[in-house]
Amino acid sequence: IRAKTPAETAIKRLSGIGEVLSGLDIATIHSQNDTARALRTLDTADKCIRMILTEFKSERTKDVIREATRLIDSIELARDEISGLHHASGLPS
Structure with a gap:
């Protein structure tokens, strides 16, 4: 489906970023490389x-x-979770 307005195009692109972020599973982070990725x-x-x-x-x-705000907030929350996981697990910095 094509976007009819530039704002719809922006929303479509932001939604795509949201889809990528939804595939990020913090439970699968077990190593320093996983954390960095x-x-x-x-x-x-x-x-x-x-x-x-x-x-x-x-x-x-x-x-x-x-x-955009929702996604940025989600990113910050995920960073906080990863940071907490990183420190709790004793992974080296």
Whole structure:
């Protein structure tokens, strides 16, 4: 389905990032490499969200802002969980 407006395009891209993030399973993090990979995924998603917000600056509808904020909040929560898991497991930094 094609987006009819630039705001719909932004939402579609943000939704794609959300799908990638939903595939990130913190329970599968067992090593320092797993931790690094998960954090790189989160960092990349965060950068993509910010690029979308920049690209669609003039099209920042409430829906675009809401979706971007939801994703950024999810990323921060996941980072906190990974950090807590990392420290609790005694994995080296």
